[in-house]
Amino acid sequence: MKISGRTYRALFDAHAWGGAIASVLLVTMFVLGVVSLFHDELLVWQEPHVRGPQPDESQTLAAAQQALTSGWGATAPTRIDIDLPDEGVSQVRLGWTRPDGVSTAVWVDPRTGARTPERSDLGHFLFLMHFLYPLPGGMFTAGVIATLLLLIVVTGLGLQLGRFWREALRFRPRESLRVMWGDLHKVLGSVGLPFQAMVAWTAAIICLNATVIRPAVVHTAFDGSLAAGLASIGAPEGPKRTKRAGPAPDLAAALATARRTLPASEHGRLQVKSLGDEAVYVDVRGVERDGLFAFTTVRTGPDGALLHARSAGGPGVTSKLIEGAYVLHSGEFAGLGLRLAYAALGLFSVLCVVTGNLVWLERRSGSLRRFDIALARLTAGGCGAAATSLAMVLLANVLLPDGLTDRPSIEHRVFYAAWLITLCAGLTHPRPAAFAALVFAGAGTILLSLPAIEGLSSGRVPFGSGVHSALFGVDVALTLTGVAFVATALAVRRFALRASPELQQVTDGQLSSNA
């Protein structure tokens, strides 16, 4: 199939400009996406004091019940989340948001009833940052970036029409850099096309649905009825508050009802809503493997009576589409092997984005302009920012004192500061390649030393699993990522020497003053 020159040029421009504009955020989102695949494993790593044998369930429920009935006073939150301990976790987590908007989380030891403030929410924070949720307008931006990624994928496919199969596996690492980056970009883009198209489309649906579609369709599809909208996704509104005082709900009865109603689901979280009111109810959230659907909810009244049940996928086709998109995106439909394959594909996607920028720079190496130099610095700064912020937030998790007030938010600030400072330093540094090599070497060194530092601070032997095999896995992942970062630093140094004289001049800071 032959496409016209004008169409080809438009495809090329849309592909190149879209990639260049989105590259920094795409790299960060892909890197955090890879980390998010393992956020459950990170939980026991980030909270050393909750490591231990899983407590008896009756003890756990009694401790949670005790927490519900005492100490709230007049400022009882409208919703409390109770996370039952998983294997290798010895405490139950309680999280709530007060009416003034302040969120708090504590760990409760079922054996003693002692409460400890949450030390870190690192895994959950990185998971949210994957789709930019904590930033103002971040999730909508993530939806736009995901749509742009799909545009980049589609235009990339258009550019390869007629030569897709010939070039899909053609990688010539010993040719000139322009050929090598071009080949690598095409191989990673062509072979990874199904994955990249899938993550782009599912991310766009997830983010745009949460930010613009859902609020809009209440008016355009559900005739202004929020209740009808919520019911269509299997989350109908709960009983209205009566403003008459009522007892705390029976958590054991709620869990028993959930298990009776949906026996195949693993019920791990209890959400208590309208606490202190007569109309209090409990949403028992669970996970069930049912193809591309996973999330279940059983709603019970204060005495454990069944009010509503949502099986995996929900009642309507739209809830099935959105849940399927989420499960497909997060790889929750299969086991650890799939998540490792997703992690590899995520890292290949990062490489694909970066090589796209390198192809841009090599193509223009004869006539570099201000924008090209800015792109070289943006690529170095953006990639460095993703690596440094990740390394620094993990280091902060280990080194910050446990007794700090609002410790989790200090970790968040470390992440933001590391990301911004590295990006700004990259944009102003006259030698992008040297800067990238330095930053990657630094981030890699931090990650390589983390198992030992964490072991020293928590009293655990590095690479020893203790009560949870995930700890061993996290140590291995940190080491491998550290090695990959150091290898990237060495590769950047080596490739900088192979770059064309003009690009080398940029790396030596000579051309930037001329441009």
Add this chain to the structure above:
Amino acid sequence: MSFIPPLLIWVGAIAAFAPRFGQPASAVVMSAGAWLVVSSAHSWGSGIAEASAHGVAAVSLLAIITPLLRRGTSVRATRPVRRQGVGVVSRTEARYGWGRLSAALLGAPGGALLVSLVLPKLVPASQDLRYLTACLVIVPAVIIASWLALTARSGLRAWAGSVTAIVAALSVYWGTRP
């Protein structure tokens, strides 16, 4: 033993890079692995997705590693191509004009977004299907609208189309309010 089916896919991918009978052997082993993954999955859909993820990851990794392991010749330096003319931003601007570029970046995606959100009002179906329509239409609509604006005959036409879509969407929304 659940790691064996995905492992077969990875081993099959390695075989593809072996000389002589590598590719037929790879096809057989990868197919066997994929069939085992699909048959042991909870559903056909999740099984196919899982097998595809392993296949794509394995082929990507090997497509990069295999050429690196081959004994190579000398590394060639890039010959810089001297170009005359304006800067890269100006070149693209000269090709499309700011009118078309701004329409492709702002007007057309904005118009497509509004049309997708208002479209459920016009679909004669159940509420759930109307919601589904918005979810399915929004992403392709934004992409196609941007593409149409970029390839429009002029910036004026691109903006005319965008403004028409925005006005149509808003008038349908306000015109059909209860």
